[in-house]
Amino acid sequence: MSAIKELAKQMQKLEAQLITCMKCGMCQSVCPLFKQTHKEADVARGKIALLESLMKEMFDNPHGVNKRLNKCLLCGSCEANCPSGVNSLEIFIRARTIITKYLKLSFIKKQILRNVLARPYIFNKLINIGTKFQKYILVDKHPNTQTASLKLLSPLLNNRRIVPFANLPFEKSIDKLITNTNTTGPRVAFFTGCLIDKIYPRVGIATVKTLLHHNLRVFIPKNQGCCGIPALAAGDMDTFLSLVKYNLKIFDPGNVEYIVTSCATCTATLKKLWTSMTQSQNQNLRSQIMAFAEKVYDINEFLTNIVGLKKQKNQSIKSKKNVTYHDPCHLAKSLGIKKEPRQIINAAIEYNLKEMTDADLCCGMGGSFNLYHYDISLKIGNIKKKNIQDTSCHTVATSCPACMMQISDMLSQEKSNIYVKHPIELYAQGIE
């Protein structure tokens, strides 16, 4: 009975947000999912209509509601273009937590989220083991995008190409770099994020080199936890809160002036979802979260707006390479950061920025959406791939490691020669 009461309470909170939708349908024209499926149920307005009758639907067909809610990239295109300011992302995530509480997590998800993701030490150990054994199942490596196929498993994974775990995670690559410096500037903590730590340590290394080059003191806590977005996307509020508390403890935000990330998704989660999804927590925890979130910056924004870009060393560059830029949804739509990564690229001595068509169109990754709906993810990703190829650029840059993985998959399926990089890698090349 108390579970039903709690459910009703949560739904009342959701209703207060739902009434702001005036059903204008403007979200339809910008939803990358709707462009592929042409189903009203997939767009924000359709999902909001579903949620308005959630109490009834939840008893009639809870699994159907769950399925419809999870068919979403959480790209925020609807929210960014909504004339009524409907917080669709927060609504969808809140609804996922309500329905997951009602349906309960599946056994496998529970093990992955609560016994692995929520325990960074165990998570890191398991990834280390996976890294040692991945060479036995990876074939057909593609050098420019660093992707490979998963031998026998490939047909099961719809022939997608993956970016393998790095031989050495960022956390183990960094000690020497940090101890070799005598910098005195403001103290900056680097929130690494799982994908940069385990898949793209080179992005983390470029970030730290750049911060040191700008005379900042860099603090990198060991055994950092995930930002919590996979838990929230799965509706698991308990794991999310446990990761929030864990990271607050190891980052000790009172002792740093800034917290910088190079992952668009981590930035948006730390800045927006940590604050919006914890409103019912106690005052002490809330004030720690607010103090933390206030200090969080995306590296592009931090360098251009807070620190100031430095002129790079005068190398004799014979011909600059053209690079195009893909706007990650979590940076451009959630946080409005668009011009800063372009300024970083323009400041990189070896590169020229050349815009692609629809640079801010979603790449189709959408976290777990890519796992469950790869057919749609592929269709959306192929539009992005074509827009990149049409520029004839040497490199495509983007500020989110998840977008880097998706774009690498798309390009390598055609054995494209285009490199996939983070803007900070291009900038750091000029300071080495």
Ligand code: SF4
């Ligand atoms: S979510 Fe916003 S854009 Fe979409 S129908 Fe509602 S008011 Fe219109």
Ligand code: SF4
């Ligand atoms: S978050 Fe993206 S995929 Fe989901 S409804 Fe909004 S626009 Fe469509």
